[in-house]
Amino acid sequence: MKQFSEIRGPVRQVVRFVGAENLSLLIVLALEVLVISSQSPFFLGQRNLLNSLGQNIAVLGVLAVGESVVIIAGALDISVGSIAGISGVVAALVVNASWGRMQYALIAGLIAGLIAGLVNGSIVAFLRVNPIIATLGTFAAFRGVAFLIAPNGYPVGVGTRPDFTWLGSGRLLQSDAFVGIPIIMVILIVVAVLGHVLMRYTDLGRSVYALGGNATAARLAGINLTRVRLSIYAISGTLAGLGGILLAARTTSGAPLNGQGMELQAITAVFLGGAATTGGKGAVTATMLAVLILGVLSNGMNLLGVQQYFQDVATGLLLIISVAIAQWRSLRAERARTRVAAVG
């Protein structure tokens, strides 16, 4: 019997490892680095790379991993920034309590995110509300909840709790010559690897791709879509919770407004990474490359002294351009399919 073998050959192995789709992202990233480093001598310094860039992308990266899962399933989660706000406040309140410890704060923040995610998931799975509308609603509602939880709506300072702020500004392997690897980056890498493994190697990951690719076919193949829908929002919510904790730790404040606007960046990153708007296509690795591209862009513009407002315009445009490219790609794939169908 003929066995289908895996793709072999050294070049193909490399391309397969990076992924053909990721090649263009790597090229964009390389171009960015080239241009910015030629304009600013600080850019390639370890202080800039590990402090400014690394710390800045970490929170966004964690949110974008969750958003990838949701978007690949053909849905959307607009509420992640608001969930980050809630979990930051919750974690800050817990760590400030007399019995508070960093570990408790971490767990409380994650649970807050999980609950918020399950609320999203239930609205989508049981009430059958369109994901965009559902999470647009909770986007507003969760932000309100964050303000309601915070005493008088004020930010909850955690500057006096070094064990908690260590999550945001701690370093590993620090020495005279080396600024050290930020803890927050280590956390991002762990989350990204877990996300990648989840999507590539587990039954849930397969079900997520199937749901996004064709919900009817997935259901008729015996996949319990309700469970998958709940799971994706639970994952997205929990990771948004983690993002909120890290943000609070880094800014030394569990502010209700924390995470505002980050949903937009996270969604941008996922689409920039080549995910299809209809679902079924996308990868955590690609999203991470896109997060790097966004981070380098923002970092570069800071170094070159570009106004914040221009950066907002750039982010918005980038979202539209990346989706336009994704649409063009899927149209081309569609054409290729119909051509094959017409001929063969």
Added chain:
Amino acid sequence: MSANAAGLEVRGVSKAFPNVLALRDVSLEVHPGEVVALLGENGAGKSTLLKIVNGDYQPDSGSLNLGGRPVTFANPLEAHRAGVRVVYQEPEIVPGVGVAENIYLGELPRRGPMIDFRRLEQRVRGDLARYGFSKVLPMNLMGDMLSSAQRQLIEILRALKSNVRVLALDEPTSSLTDEEVDRLFTLVRQLRGEGMAIIYVSHRIKEILRLADRVAILRDGQMVATMPASGLSEGEIVKLMVGRDLSAIYQRRRAATDRVVLKVEHIRSNWHRDVSFEVRAGEVVGFAGLIGAGRTELAKVVFGEFPHDRGSVWVDGRPTSIRRPDDGVRAGLGLAPEDRKREGLILMRSVLENASLAILRRLARFHFIRRRLERQIASEYITRLRVRTPSLEQEVGKLSGGNQQKVVLARWLAAKPKVLILDEPTRGIDVGAKAEIYRLIDDLANQGLGIMFISSELTEILGLSDRIYVMQNGRIAGELAGEGATEEAVLGLAMAEHLSKSVAAQQHVAAEEGLAEPPAHETSPPEPER
């Protein structure tokens, strides 16, 4: 237009795509007042030829003549202006507007800035009456309520309102019931009488022999024969199409046992009143009936996709409480749905992922897919079903129709169900692949599977089934087996009440001169999304 003027001439046309030579030096003449049937397996080049005639593609070499003059069509619009129309299988229909607006789309009669609805209705009413479709195509139906047959009629009527000299129909009957096919044939004959040159593409050889004056057969991009239709037999045509003899395609080795693997009792649902039937291990049970009789819905009710409010389903002797498709899968059922692209496959994912979709639970250990086992199982069934794919990583959407269907079947074979429900498994696939699927059905029955086989093609139902249930209007009208299972018997049961009903409807219309009711058998409630 004089009757002996040349109609459409295709001369020595070739067309290549990357890696494929789709057409090689193809010539075809269609005269006014003639129906030429264009036949060939999937991939033989029929669609490519039609697309060249319609101006979608331009030929690499060769030429088109229309009425004796050379023409080139840079796009479909130019072809339409010249009087050449191709009616494709799935016409564009605007869902939210009525029949009349859909027919006159883009050229609605106006009075000032407003649409002149009165004139529009008069015109359409006239058209429908002229072609005898007043009852088949009620004017008050919205685009999204139309059956595939009605959609195609609209597309044909669209074509007819301009000055059409050459009309090509691409598999117009693949989703039509026999009754609807008859109506379409009447129309085609009428158009032929009016001097139109007609190209007719179909997989159903029998009906072609009833309609066509000449037959043109494509094989692997070449025109292998053009000959008069009279005197040709089905077997001869198939032989020319595939280049080999397929007379034995319906061969069955009987394997039915006494063990009942699927027992359905007194099912009542939106679509059914009191349906009971059973399928035994090793038995192929055919479900015949008109479209809209409730066969697809019955399969989905049994499988758990659609709800039922009364009745019970027993699988392999055990009662079940199936409420969702995953319950159905767990109970030991498999369903290869009618519309494989919309309901069966995840087109953008790989052959591997599609093949293993129904066994994720079995493949997972602590939720991690055992990838080597997955490849091994997928390879086994993909090879066994002879799916032609370059690799397991190939996107399913890039395979041909027959191979896509085989991927769906591979998925269910891997799941090792006790009962396999096949809903129109051979729709729109070529003769060669059909024969392979017939052989597979026979193999599966011999391995002890119970097979619920839904099909609108009478010959395959009669050829493959051990027993046949005929459904009609949401219930089982009768059961046929052995000598009693003939085309006449099936049709008699399928249409009995339907005929008396349409007579009643006619009388109703005559009495009230009101709007025709939509035929009851063609409207079904929208599918629930879960």
